Amino acid sequence: MKAAILLAPQHIELRDIAQAEPAVGELLVRVRVALTDGTDLKAYRRGHPKMPMPTRFGHEFSGDVIATGAGVHDFAPGDAIACVHTAPCGECYWCTQAQEELCSRLMRTMLLGAYAETIIVPAHIVARNLFHKPENLAYEAAAFLEPLACVTHAWDALRIQPESCVAIVGNGGFGLLHAMVAKALGVREPLIIGRNQERLDLARTLHLGRVVDTKTEDPLTVIRECSEGRGADIVIECTGAREIWELAPSLARRGGTVVLFGGLPTGEVVAFDAQRLHYDEITLRSPFHLTPRSVRRAFDFLTSHQIDPRPLISARRPLHELGPAFADLLSGKGVKVAILP
Ligand SMILES: [Zn+2]
Ligand SMILES: [Zn+2]
Known part of the structure; x- marks a missing residue:
């Protein structure tokens, strides 16, 4: 064979x-x-x-x-x-x-x-x-x-409501699967944030949520519009890029949860704003497999x-x-x- x-x-x-x-x-x-x-x-x-x-x-x-x-x-x-x-x-x-x-x-x-x-x-x-x-x-x-x-495992620990502001950063296969699961679990309109045109168009065609094109839109502005200025209840990082890991907490609301889903290369080190994590009680999760x-x-x-x-x-x-x-x-x-x- x-x-x-x-x-x-x-x-x-x-x-x-x-x-x-x-x-x-x-x-x-x-x-x-x-x-x-x-x-x-x-x-x-x-x-x-x-x-x-x-x-x-x-x-x-x-x-x-x-x-x-x-x-x-x-x-x-x-x-x-x-x-x-x-x-x-x-x-x-x-x-x-x-x-x-x-x-x-x-x-x-x-x-x-x-x-x-x-x-x-x-x-x-x-x-x-x-x-x-x-x-x-x-x-x-x-x-x-x-x-x-792998995606449903990441959602196991998340609490959501239909009106939850869920920001999915990265629109590769995993980002789009996260949007599908969010919709299936009842989230009304997840935000799908990315820049690859083919994949943005696909997310739009499939009605997976509100598509945010980072080439023309500022994700934080859109997230604030969708959350009465608070920030996202849940941010799901699906890019596997260090800058996006580090950016993700800034998109979350006080008391929000950041899911660091896209693994980084061996040896990569990330830095977070400790004040933000502590005083705004941001939960970081990094579900595996x-x-x-x-x-x-x-x-x-x-x-x-x-x-x-x-x-x-x-x-x-x-x-x-x-x-x-x-x-x-x-x-x-x-x-x-x-x-x-
Ligand atoms: Zn696989
Ligand atoms: Zn075992």
Whole structure:
């Protein structure tokens, strides 16, 4: 079977590799859709500390079960599935503290390699974070389970009302998913702040909220207009840029919450106005990854069709065009590409 191997930054090779058999508890899955993601793009651009090269990569996917390992009873060949690429162990200190996103084994046991014709899903994921995909849920929508679960995890701790002023800074795939979740949770008009024209237009077309174009508008002015001058109840930073992390608290109201969602490169240091944080009681949160609970919530959003993320797919390409797909994304074109192996 064919699999894409990342040999070095910006160097992908499609290789024929031997088809492994599923071991106990595992599934062999034919990948139907694999999505590009910011993490994969980062790995493609400059490498990734968690993905030493050469490596198979790609982690957002949906597909069909081809074969099952011994001991698998809930799934059978032919079943369509949706899953995420990690699952907590359930035994470590963090798992026992209901902080499964920090499970000490999570990153060591994550599943990479969705940019391929087939993939073996390990037993711990099959047991906790893998679902039957209903027929009326498209494979392309099901492949969003992982990024959507990261977003629902971030929303787990937020208190909102329909009139809440929610300012989403950054309008890439994650910013737009945050807007979709905000709407699904009843926020009347989230603010989507960005500058990439294609993505601003997409947010407008999808009626995801009030679109703020930073090329022509000052976000703080708009936020004040929408909040009787107070500032945003919730600011969600989705750019992964240090300046925006540092700017985010200034957009929040007194007592507001800032969600620092877009991870920064290793070694990056940020500075905040301590007076503002303390006397205005700004809460900073930096949610990481997902939990089985947030995966379930994301799955429910998808299967109930409250959220249809498919418009975020800006192109569909075969596996051998993975390199050109990333090159386009690097140049700022598109949001997410669906790879159809
Ligand atoms: Zn654990
Ligand atoms: Zn992802």
